[in-house]
Amino acid sequence: MSKNYYLLFNSTIYRSTYTNGFNKKEWSTIFDGRYLFNLASGYELPLKKGWTLFADIKGSLAGGTRYTPVLEDRSRLSTGWCTTIHALMNYKYVTISELTCE
Secondary structure, eight states: OBTTEEEEEEEEEOOOEEEOTTTOOEEEOTTOOOEEEEEEEEEEEEOGGGOEEEEEEEEEEEOOOOOOOBOHHHHHHOOOSOTTOOSOBOGGGOSOSOOOOO
């Protein structure tokens, strides 16, 4: 802190994956954003009797999440191939090569 101004920066780089029990293949989970950066900056104004007034701004930059988009139009028309899935997924965006229905 210099002259009541402060600046704080932190970052996290991570992976979130899972491995199935059959062929030990590894896939990214929906929580695999891969990175997170935070920046905070502000000013502290000392007041009487130990009180302090803060004015600050904060920002974050985070990696995206992995997901499979739903094909809404086709889902409304289809009776489906699986009774436990109520929506058709756009499988060209799926990161796994095998899908099962239980």
